[in-house]
Amino acid sequence: MGFGDTAKKIQTLADRAERTYQKINELRDEVEQTQTTVLDTSERVQTLENEMAEQRAVLDAVAREVGVDLDSVSTEAHITEAERAAAAEAEGGVDGDETVDGTSEDAEEAEETKDGDEESPTDA
Structure with missing residues (x-):
């Protein structure tokens, strides 16, 4: 066995x-x-x-x-985003929609700043 x-x-x-x-x-x-x-x-x-x-x-x-100052546009966008993030955190968290909205609003603000700077040299 x-x-x-x-x-x-x-x-x-x-x-x-x-x-x-x-x-x-x-x-x-x-x-x-x-x-x-x-x-x-x-x-x-x-x-x-x-x-x-x-x-x-x-x-x-x-x-x-x-004649657009990219540094100032970038700085403004970062400051705005930081303020939104701080406000969202104070409200108890960041919602996915808020991030998307914040990003698109930053792009719109940058575009408005750019448009404003484009018009100023021709106005002068």
């Missing part, structure tokens, strides 16, 4: 080894997929950062051409 028990234990061990091997292969595949995804994402982020830098350069050039 000793050989029967030993054979059964060896078979159980072999089954466990096979399952472990399969699991390791699955994990290896998942790690490879994750690495590929990370590399692809990194490339996309780098491309987007380059595009944003190009757009910023164009925006700066256009702003200088029309």
